[in-house]
Amino acid sequence: MEHLSEKDRERLALTGLEVGMQNRCGSFFQVDQKVIQTTCGAEGIEMLPIKVALEKYDWVKDYYWNAVPKDKDKYTQFVAKQENPQGLVVIAHEGVKVEMPLQACLFLREEPVQHVHNLFIAREGSEIHIISGCASSWQKEHGAHIGVTEIYVGKGAKVTSTMIHNWNPGISVFPRSATVVEEDGTFLSNYICMQPVNQVNMYPTARLVGKNAVARFSSIVVATPGSTLDLGSRTILAAEHTSTELITRAITTGGKVISRGHILGEKDNTRGHIECKGLILKDGIIHAIPEIEGTLTGTELSHEAAVGKIARHEIEYLMARGLSEEEATATIIRGFLDVKISGLPAVLQTQIDAAIDKAESGF
Amino acid sequence: MLDISDLHVSVDDTEVLHDINLHVGQGETHILMGPNGSGKSTLLKAIMGFGGYTITSGSIIFKGQNITGMPIHERARLGIGMMFQHPPAISGLKLGKLLTATSHMGEEAIEALAQSVNMEHFLSRDINVGFSGGEIKRSEVLQLKVQQPDFLMLDEPESGVDLENMNLMGKEIASLLEKDVHIVNRRRSGLIITHTGYILDYLEADQGHVLINGQIRCHGNPREILRVVKEKGYGECLRCKQM
Numbered sequence: 218m219e220h221l222s223e224k225d226r227e228r229l230a231l232t233g234l235e236v237g238m239q240n241r242c243g244s245f246f247q248v249d250q251k252v253i254q255t256t257c258g259a260e261g262i263e264m265l266p267i268k269v270a271l272e273k274y275d276w277v278k279d280y281y282w283n284a285v286p287k288d289k290d291k292y293t294q295f296v297a298k299q300e301n302p303q304g305l306v307v308i309a310h311e312g313v314k315v316e317m318p319l320q321a322c323l324f325l326r327e328e329p330v331q332h333v334h335n336l337f338i339a340r341e342g343s344e345i346h347i348i349s350g351c352a353s354s355w356q357k358e359h360g361a362h363i364g365v366t367e368i369y370v371g372k373g374a375k376v377t378s379t380m381i382h383n384w385n386p387g388i389s390v391f392p393r394s395a396t397v398v399e400e401d402g403t404f405l406s407n408y409i410c411m412q413p414v415n416q417v418n419m420y421p422t423a424r425l426v427g428k429n430a431v432a433r434f435s436s437i438v439v440a441t442p443g444s445t446l447d448l449g450s451r452t453i454l455a456a457e458h459t460s461t462e463l464i465t466r467a468i469t470t471g472g473k474v475i476s477r478g479h480i481l482g483e484k485d486n487t488r489g490h491i492e493c494k495g496l497i498l499k500d501g502i503i504h505a506i507p508e509i510e511g512t513l514t515g516t517e518l519s520h521e522a523a524v525g526k527i528a529r530h531e532i533e534y535l536m537a538r539g540l541s542e543e544e545a546t547a548t549i550i551r552g553f554l555d556v557k558i559s560g561l562p563a564v565l566q567t568q569i570d571a572a573i574d575k576a577e578s579g580f
Numbered sequence: 581m582l583d584i585s586d587l588h589v590s591v592d593d594t595e596v597l598h599d600i601n602l603h604v605g606q607g608e609t610h611i612l613m614g615p616n617g618s619g620k621s622t623l624l625k626a627i628m629g630f631g632g633y634t635i636t637s638g639s640i641i642f643k644g645q646n647i648t649g650m651p652i653h654e655r656a657r658l659g660i661g662m663m664f665q666h667p668p669a670i671s672g673l674k675l676g677k678l679l680t681a682t683s684h685m686g687e688e689a690i691e692a693l694a695q696s697v698n699m700e701h702f703l704s705r706d707i708n709v710g711f712s713g714g715e716i717k718r719s720e721v722l723q724l725k726v727q728q729p730d731f732l733m734l735d736e737p738e739s740g741v742d743l744e745n746m747n748l749m750g751k752e753i754a755s756l757l758e759k760d761v762h763i764v765n766r767r768r769s770g771l772i773i774t775h776t777g778y779i780l781d782y783l784e785a786d787q788g789h790v791l792i793n794g795q796i797r798c799h800g801n802p803r804e805i806l807r808v809v810k811e812k813g814y815g816e817c818l819r820c821k822q823m
Contacts, residue, residue, distance in 0.1 A: 540653055552706070
């Protein structure tokens, strides 16, 4: 860490990296292709570089390239052909519950391409919160980050995965993630990207394979001029009594957001809802493409999408209470971005709020 | 407190208020009546300074300052407050947050004020989202209690309110207008739009005005005006001489 400049430390702090680890129970730090730090103080939780994990536990290979197919696209193929795979494996052993988040930080500094392959494995009855901060050095003009993440939520387990991005205008980002959730398992995914980037392209999928499994995706994104955010989330309701919610708040200040969503209801007593709200602050594009697909009578799926500007009468209402036009606008934007993410530890909520506050000062 | 002279207001290039003259003195409460669409709400919005209500001539003087071209928030900070008839619902914005943002009061003081209008459970709710008619009114009263304006404009405080809420609202509005303070020491003034006059069961008003087709057609004792309108409709006012 001491090799990092002050500016880069600040950038990392914005993605949730706590250097002092006051509020973290474990930490993984990879710069370009080099793992700098892997520590974990929580009993029953392991954080291991992927090569170490594959050597240490024979069964880890059953999870490796299981949720995400190797040949899904050119990005997964690129990661699969690496002789020296890097990335993080988190293992929460049976019944271990830790409220304090683990942090995983992926930092792109010098190399043209950073690739990672992560596995988060929450075994039966365990509970973990992972905050993944991805950032590039302030000096880094061009580059790409390709990240494969496979998440396995065991029986009755709960995984909260919060990803905060802080890239540069010339960086392209291709996360490829998939999650499998077993009976009574809960998967909460939060994604925040409010700083400039060239493009982010991702469509994480959750497959709910056990009864009563739940998945909830929340995304809060801002597309600045020159940024293209092609984002989606997909849930496959593959077992009875499973449910899902896909929630997006998108703002454009001149960039492009494509907000995709897909729910496939293929078992009885399943429910799903997609909600996408977009705010166009300056001319840009917000393109919402919600898809709901049901294959039998016992599934109930819905979606709502709205795109527009801040209503003038809302601003004036707040001005009539004494707020200036700028204050009123910021207050409304802050409210717009305030997605109620249930089950989030206070430290994570603070992190999300900080990312919003930071972006807000630029509106 | 408020002096409106020869005011003409246009909406979408059509003049909707013609030659309005209105004087509200310190400590006075005035009632504004008139048929639907006569321009009552437009007058309140023009005084507040809302966009879309263009003042083509005339002036609005408040506390001796010409506020005709002043932005809304400066008017609010100068002491003008408004109870909206149809306030917007703003998702994500908590009522409590707005109250903290618009005042110097501490959370405890706000909580106590919220309790006084049975709104303590609404502080953590998104403002006006899913509120009933009575809840919207109580929320508006609460915001005014926090804001403490010297001049209150109330747009139909009775509409959509059940009897029990009306009782609470009436008393709260009377208190906001310092009706418990002796007339000599009363500082606050009000302008209230009413169709039914129920608000007069809770407070005394000093003057009444009838607005028809964008013109103030009569001034007078508010109870007398209410009685005449109830008995003979607004037609009688059309016949009465403009003062």
